[in-house]
Amino acid sequence: MSLLRGRVASPPPALAESSLATTLSSFRGLVLRVRGAMGDRLGERRFPGRPQPAGIELESHASYAPGDDLRHLDWNAVGRLDALLVRRFTAEREVLVHLLVDCSASMAVPVRDGKLAAARELALALASIALAGNDAVRVTLLRGDAAPHETPVHRHGGRQGQPGSSAGRLAEMLGSAEARGALDLGAALEDHARRHPRPGAALVISDFMTDPTDLERGVLALRSRGYGVVLLHVIGAGELEPAREFRHGVLRDVESGGTHPIALTRSALERYGALLAGHLAALEAVATRAEATYARMSTASNVGEFVTGELGRVGVVRRR
Amino acid sequence: MTFGILDPAGALGLAAVAVLVALHLYDRRRRVIPVATLFLWKRIPASPLDRRRFRPDLLFLAQLLLLLALVGGSLRPYVQRAAARAPAGHLVLVLDVSASMQVREAGETRFDTARGRARALVEALAAGDDAMLVTAADRTHVVLGWTADHDRVRERLDALAPLDTPTRLGPALELALGEARATPGTRVAVFTDLPRDATGIPADGLAAVDWVQIGRTDDNLAIAGVVVDQPPFGPLADVAVTVLVKNYGHTSRSAVLEASVEGEPWMRRPLVLGGRASEPVLLTGPRRSGVVALRLVADDALPVDNRALAWIAPADPLDLLVVTDSREVGAAFEQIGRAIEGGRVEVVNRARYQEEPLAGRRAAVFDGFAPPSAMNALYVAPPSDSRICPGGGIADRAAVVDWEVDHPAVGGLQGLQGLGLARVRRLATPAWGASVVLAAARDGDFPLLVLGEVGGRRVACLGATLGPSLASSDGLPLLLLTLGTLRWLSGYDEARVLTVETGVPTAADFPAVVPAVGLRVAGDPPVVVAERAGLHRLGDAIVLANLFDDRESDVGREGDRTWPASTRPPVPSDTAGRHEVDWWLYLAAAALLGLEWVVWLRREPA
Numbered sequence: 001m002s003l004l005r006g007r008v009a010s011p012p013p014a015l016a017e018s019s020l021a022t023t024l025s026s027f028r029g030l031v032l033r034v035r036g037a038m039g040d041r042l043g044e045r046r047f048p049g050r051p052q053p054a055g056i057e058l059e060s061h062a063s064y065a066p067g068d069d070l071r072h073l074d075w076n077a078v079g080r081l082d083a084l085l086v087r088r089f090t091a092e093r094e095v096l097v098h099l100l101v102d103c104s105a106s107m108a109v110p111v112r113d114g115k116l117a118a119a120r121e122l123a124l125a126l127a128s129i130a131l132a133g134n135d136a137v138r139v140t141l142l143r144g145d146a147a148p149h150e151t152p153v154h155r156h157g158g159r160q161g162q163p164g165s166s167a168g169r170l171a172e173m174l175g176s177a178e179a180r181g182a183l184d185l186g187a188a189l190e191d192h193a194r195r196h197p198r199p200g201a202a203l204v205i206s207d208f209m210t211d212p213t214d215l216e217r218g219v220l221a222l223r224s225r226g227y228g229v230v231l232l233h234v235i236g237a238g239e240l241e242p243a244r245e246f247r248h249g250v251l252r253d254v255e256s257g258g259t260h261p262i263a264l265t266r267s268a269l270e271r272y273g274a275l276l277a278g279h280l281a282a283l284e285a286v287a288t289r290a291e292a293t294y295a296r297m298s299t300a301s302n303v304g305e306f307v308t309g310e311l312g313r314v315g316v317v318r319r320r
Numbered sequence: 321m322t323f324g325i326l327d328p329a330g331a332l333g334l335a336a337v338a339v340l341v342a343l344h345l346y347d348r349r350r351r352v353i354p355v356a357t358l359f360l361w362k363r364i365p366a367s368p369l370d371r372r373r374f375r376p377d378l379l380f381l382a383q384l385l386l387l388l389a390l391v392g393g394s395l396r397p398y399v400q401r402a403a404a405r406a407p408a409g410h411l412v413l414v415l416d417v418s419a420s421m422q423v424r425e426a427g428e429t430r431f432d433t434a435r436g437r438a439r440a441l442v443e444a445l446a447a448g449d450d451a452m453l454v455t456a457a458d459r460t461h462v463v464l465g466w467t468a469d470h471d472r473v474r475e476r477l478d479a480l481a482p483l484d485t486p487t488r489l490g491p492a493l494e495l496a497l498g499e500a501r502a503t504p505g506t507r508v509a510v511f512t513d514l515p516r517d518a519t520g521i522p523a524d525g526l527a528a529v530d531w532v533q534i535g536r537t538d539d540n541l542a543i544a545g546v547v548v549d550q551p552p553f554g555p556l557a558d559v560a561v562t563v564l565v566k567n568y569g570h571t572s573r574s575a576v577l578e579a580s581v582e583g584e585p586w587m588r589r590p591l592v593l594g595g596r597a598s599e600p601v602l603l604t605g606p607r608r609s610g611v612v613a614l615r616l617v618a619d620d621a622l623p624v625d626n627r628a629l630a631w632i633a634p635a636d637p638l639d640l641l642v643v644t645d646s647r648e649v650g651a652a653f654e655q656i657g658r659a660i661e662g663g664r665v666e667v668v669n670r671a672r673y674q675e676e677p678l679a680g681r682r683a684a685v686f687d688g689f690a691p692p693s694a695m696n697a698l699y700v701a702p703p704s705d706s707r708i709c710p711g712g713g714i715a716d717r718a719a720v721v722d723w724e725v726d727h728p729a730v731g732g733l734q735g736l737q738g739l740g741l742a743r744v745r746r747l748a749t750p751a752w753g754a755s756v757v758l759a760a761a762r763d764g765d766f767p768l769l770v771l772g773e774v775g776g777r778r779v780a781c782l783g784a785t786l787g788p789s790l791a792s793s794d795g796l797p798l799l800l801l802t803l804g805t806l807r808w809l810s811g812y813d814e815a816r817v818l819t820v821e822t823g824v825p826t827a828a829d830f831p832a833v834v835p836a837v838g839l840r841v842a843g844d845p846p847v848v849v850a851e852r853a854g855l856h857r858l859g860d861a862i863v864l865a866n867l868f869d870d871r872e873s874d875v876g877r878e879g880d881r882t883w884p885a886s887t888r889p890p891v892p893s894d895t896a897g898r899h900e901v902d903w904w905l906y907l908a909a910a911a912l913l914g915l916e917w918v919v920w921l922r923r924e925p926a
Contacts, residue, residue, distance in 0.1 A: 106356035115356075209357035239356065248367065249351035253358040260358050263367035275360045 026304055027125055030317045031133035034095060034201035034228040043094025044134045055089025062088050095201050096153060097130040097137045098227070099123045100192060101174070102206030104144040104183030105254040110245050113236030113299040119205045120174040121303045122232060126203055128167045129307075129317060131156045138196075139170055142188045142206075144181025144255065149173075182255035185210050189218025199226030208233050212282040219290040229292035230316055233283060237300040240276070243269060322400045326900070330394030336387050344380050379919045386912035393905035398898050409449035410466070410503050412496040413438045413473075416512030417455045417480060418487035419822070419872040423513070423621045425537045431482045433534045433880075434511035441509055442473050452499060453477065456492035456512070458485040458823030458849070466503075484624050484853040485823030486869045487512070489519045493529070497521075500528060507885070513875070516883050531883035538876025540568040541575050541618045542625035544598065545868050548612070549732070552807035553638040553660045561603040561630055563614055567593035568874045575618035579603050581632065582610035609634040611817075611855060611864065624853055625873045629864040631817045636682070636810060637662035641695065643673045644687035649700075652790040653685065656799075683809040687786060696778040696809040698802075701745050701785045709770065709781035712746040715761035720768060720797075722758040726827070729771055729780070729808035730756060730801065739797040744768065745783040753779065757801065769805065780805045816861040821868050822850045833859040 038047045051059045053069060061074060064084035077085040101123050107116040127137045134156050141149040151173055154166035185206055192202070202222045208215060208231070215231075222229050238245040248263040262268065280296065287294035295314050297306040311317045355361065376384070415438060421431040442451060451473045453464040464476045489512060500506040508528065513535035516526055545564040567573050572594045579586040587603050606612070609632045616626040638660045642653045650667035657665030668678065670689060677691070678684075684695040690706035702709035720739045723730050730736070741759065746766040749755045753772020758765055770781040786802065789795035820826040828846045835841040838852030850856065850865030857863070867873070 109354045109356050111354075207356055209359075211359060236356070246351065246353045249353045251355045251358060251361050252352050254354045254356065256358070258358050258362075259352075260361050261366045262361060262364060265367070268364050268367070271364050272360065275363055279360060 027129050027307060028132065029320055030129045030308070031320055032095070032097060032126070032130050032135060032201065033315055033318050034097070034203075034230065038091065038093045038095065038199070041094045041136070042092060043136075045093055045095050047091040047093060050091045051088030052091045053086070053088065055092055057090040057092075058087055059090040060088045061085040094155075095130075095135045096198070097127070097135050098192070098196065098200050098202045099127055099137060099139045100189070100202060100204045100206075101139065101141050101177060102183060102185060102204070103141045103177050103179055104185075105179050105181055106183075106207055106209045107234075108179035109254050110236045110238030112245070113238050115207055115234050115236050115299055116177065116179045118297065118299050118303060119234045120177055122234065122297065122306070123203075123205055124167070124171050124174055125303055125307050127154075127170045131166050135201075137166070137170065138200075139173060140192060141173075141177050142183055142185065142192075144183035146181070148188065148192065184214060186214035186216070186218035189215075190221040193218075193221040193225050193227070197225055200228075201230070202227040203230045203232060205232045205234060207235060207239075208283055209239075212279070212286050215283070216286040216290065219286060219292055223290050223292065229287075229290060231283065231287050231292055231294045233280075233294065233296040235296060235298055237298055240298060240300075242272060324398055324400060326396035326398060327394065330391060330396065333387075333391035333394050336391065337384065340380075340383055340387055344376070344383075379916065382912060382916040382919050386909055386916055389905045389909035389912055393902040393909065396900055396902045397905070398900045400898050409446060410451075410499075410506035411441060411445060411449065412452045412454060412499050412506060412508045413441065413477075414454045414456060414489075414492050414496050414508065414510040414512075415477075415480065416457075416487055416489060416510075416514065417482045418457045419482065419484045419624050419867055419869070420487065420513050420535075420622065420875050421482040422484075422624055423535060423537065423540070423875045425535065425621055429482070430513050430534045431480075434532070435477055435480065437532055437534075438509065438511050439474060439477055442470055442477070445470055452496075454492050454496060455480065456487065456489045457483045457851070458488055460488075460492040460495055462495070483822075483851045484865070484867050485851055486872050487514060489514060490521060493519055493521055493526070497525065497529070513877055515878070515881070526883075527887045528885045529883075530885050533877065533881045533883075535875065535877035536879040537621050538569045538874075539571075539573075539621045540625070540873055540875045541573055541593065541616055541620050542566055542568060542622070542873040543577075543614055543616055543628040543866075543868075544625075544870065544873065546612075546614060546628050546630045546866065548630050548632060550633060552803040553663060553810075554635065555661055556607070556609060556632070556635045557605050559604070559606055559632055559635075561606070561612060561632070563601040563603065563628070564598060565591055565593065565601060565616060566598040566870075566873070567596060568876065569620075570595040570876070572597075573618060573620070575616050577601055578615045578617060580613045581606050581608050583613075584608065586612070606632055608632075611862070622873065622875055625867045625869075627853065628866045628868075629819070629855055631819055631862075631864060633811065633817075638665065638806070639663075639682040639810065640665045640806065641678055641681040641684040642667045642687070643670060643684065643689075643691075644700075645670050646687060646787075649687050649786050649790070652786065656790075656803075683806055685806075690781075694777070698780040698782060698805055698809060700782050702747075702781055704745070708750075708774065708779065710748045710750055711781075711783065712748065712766070715744045715746050715759075715763070715766065717742060718744040718759045718761040718768070720757055721760045721765060723769075724754075724756045727756050727771070727808075728811075728829075729769075729804050731804075733797075733800055733804060735797045736801060739801070741768075741784045741798075743785060745785075747781055747783045750781075753781070759783065769801065771805070771808065778809050780809060817864065818848060818858075818861060819864045819866070820848060820850050822853050822865050823869070825849050828858075828861070828863075830859070830861045833861070836863075838865070839863060 064073060064086050068086045072086045074085045074087055101119055107119060123139060130137045136153045136155050138153045139151045143149060154170060219229050243264055251260045251262055284294050293314055293316055295310050307317060415434055423430050445451060448468055450466045450468050452466050453473060453476055455461045455463055464473060496508045500508050509530040511532045513533060515533055516531045543563055544566040547562045549560045551558050563577060565577060574592045577589045577591055586606055589601055591599060593599055612630040612632055614628040618626060638657055642650060642665060644650050653665050654667055657663040679694050681695055684693055684697045685700060686697060687700045690699045690702040690708045699709050704711055704713060718741045720736045723736055744759060747770055749767050749770060752774045753770045755767035756771045757769035759768035768783045772779055784798060790799050816830045818828050825847045828848050836856045836858055838850060839856050840849040848863055850863060853865050853867045855862060855864055
């Protein structure tokens with residue numbers, strides 16, 4: 001404490017319902033771009049390389065087999081090649097986007113950073129983008145003290161951002177999320193993969209304050225079922241710069257209850273910085289090995305800028 | 321040296337120290353910080369907290385010092401020098417010692433009365449009080465600087481005597497008031513015969529001055545002026561002395577004016593003057609030259625202005641050599657020589673003089689050329705390449721614009737401003753002389769007459785040409801200027817006499833000498849100021865000093881009056897020698913605030 005101490009950062013404000021329409025409107029024109037997550041239902045997303053008997057965009061030809069729709073016979077090819085060839089079209093399906101939001105107790109600390117609020121805002125933004133792109137969305141709150149809380153699959157309907165719309169209902173559901181309990185994120189992802197074997201896109205929003213090895217297990221479980229996985233790391237500014245939060249004291253793990261007395265000396269801080277950098281690097285390595293996408297957002301930054309900036313850079317969103 | 325505080329209530333600020341300690345303890349309490357996970361932190365060695373509840377660190381010490389400095393400043397501490405003693409009183413005595421203070425009334429002089437009053441003030445001083453003694457006459461004189469030796473003050477007071485000079489009280493008062501401003505608690509007491517509004521200092525400036533005015537009588541007759549009218553080279557019979565006698569009283573008075581020359585009685589003239597009347601007395605036909613002593617026999621209050629001195633120069637005849645090629649000029653000088661009783665003028669042409677330089681005359685005139693001469697010489701219209709009289713070209717239609725009225729060569733000449741000259745040699749002021757008459761033409765002014773001494777003889781250079789009109793009425797101003805110059809040249813061997821007024825600086829034309837009693841002499845060439853009227857000798861020179869000052873001779877006053885100071889000087893408190901040091905502590909607090917910030921920054925690991 002000094003008489004001349006400077007100002008401290010304040011946590012980012014949670015998304016207010018009244019500003020929902022305004023916030024979501026800033027994401028118009030964006031679509032999610034997640035690979036390897038073709039769903040069963042017809043949709044607008046094209047999946048080249050997996051030709052279908054019906055469709056709009058011609059992709060290839062195949063030998064006629066009994067049962068094929070004769071309307072798709074390519075008569076020109078028959079005339080030239082004297083072979084029965086039918087047209088195959090690019091598959092157009094919807095993508096089921098699974099938004100998995102970590103609601104464990106660790107998302108509540110540091111209190112000033114508001115990690116859970118940032119995660120909720122990010123989840124809502126991504127859900128909105130997905131719905132606008134005619135993708136289906138399911139939000140799952142990964143809770144530490146209870147079973148995951150899942151929403152039904154939402155599809156585009158109603159006016160975007162209005163309380164009666166899908167986005168509105170998702171916003172209401174996300175707003176009820178609370179950070180509680182201890183969560184084994186890897187196990188929770190494995191469990192999710194088991195419960196939803198049909199592939200989709202899994203967007204995991206968490207602080208990833210867990211052992212990367214455990215996380216990798218869950219990511220691989222999703223990947224093995226054909227999920228496209230995006231790891232969205234919400235990290236608190238106080239976790240990047242712990243000196244903003246304390247100088248000395250007893251650290252208590254909000255999930256395990258374990259304690260560790262610490263004094264933030266210069267050497268301790270340097271050591272923490274090195275460890276944190278190693279941890280972040282390990283997370284990126286997990287993503288690389290699992291062919292997942294990793295992006296990190298500090299709570300000191302703006303969600304909108306993160307979506308349009310960082311997520312665009314790593315290819316998770318793009319302009320139509 | 322002792323220490324103390326002026327505001328003990330400031331000690332309440334020490335409670336802030338307790339607050340600081342409490343804040344420090346709160347900051348050092350065993351805080352539990354919730355974190356998302358420990359798996360990173362557990363790889364950092366634990367730092368068990370000191371179990372002591374209070375462990376001051378550098379930051380705490382800096383804050384404590386900062387707080388103590390602020391509290392210390394609010395106590396208003398001071399340092400009292402051990403040498404400081406009880407505050408002393410200060411008194412500046414200003415005494416008027418001008419001539420009017422010599423007025424006798426009620427059996428003693430005004431100065432005696434003033435001195436008695438001043439002495440009473442000195443007697444009333446407490447032991448250790450300081451006093452300063454200042455006199456005011458034509459100049460201000462600090463007779464005695466600040467001293468607590470009252471015997472010495474009394475001794476100096478007794479030794480004082482009024483001078484024969486006018487009064488200038490203003491500078492003395494400024495000095496006294498300056499001392500009063502510099503030394504709080506100083507009283508200023510003025511003793512004079514002048515009223516308070518005669519100083520020229522605003523009344524509010526004198527509000528803190530005790531003003532004592534002394535004197536009432538206006539009984540005074542005086543010789544207010546003397547003019548000696550002596551034509552050049554004229555006989556003593558032509559000398560006239562005009563004496564102006566004034567009665568400064570409001571009642572009619574009779575007196576006798578006595579005149580003597582070099583102690584030999586000359587004239588005695590009874591006079592009757594009405595109230596505030598004046599009368600010029602013409603004295604003619606002195607039987608000899610020398611110092612004229614004038615005395616007004618009258619039993620009045622102020623004797624110093626009842627006498628005066630004047631000088632009648634010896635009546636030496638004109639003895640002149642004129643070297644000129646101009647027949648008209650030669651004839652004019654011969655005519656002048658014949659017109660002056662006993663005058664001798666020898667006229668030769670330039671060739672004759674160059675063949676055999678003549679000498680033995682009291683003065684020589686060289687017309688149009690400037691040869692070296694063993695005589696006192698007047699060079700008329702010297703050539704431009706002259707070494708003695710340097711100059712430039714010819715100026716047409718010049719006129720005299722200024723002249724040194726106090727120079728003996730032109731003294732008494734009144735008509736020079738009417739002197740117009742058709743052709744004039746532009747002279748320059750040489751190193752040996754000074755410009756006495758200044759002329760101006762269309763393109764600027766230049767010296768017309770330069771006078772000085774070269775090699776022990778007097779030399780004059782005149783830029784004008786002398787023509788046949790010199791002896792006519794048209795050339796009268798030029799003739800008077802020429803004769804005045806010749807008189808100055810011829811009088812080189814005469815006694816050197818300087819007539820001055822007391823208190824008035826007058827430049828002397830003789831070398832610097834040791835001052836005499838009653839005279840102040842300074843500078844080279846010297847400037848003489850007479851403090852006493854009468855005859856003074858400065859080496860081989862004579863100084864005749866007279867008091868001709870209406871303000872001093874007009875001695876009538878409205879009686880003894882006193883203007884006490886309307887505002888007393890602030891009484892010095894007992895804070896003498898005390899120096900408050902609170903601002904030093906506040907400065908230290910400011911420095912400590914910066915230090916505390918630096919310590920905090922260094923302590924913050926970020």
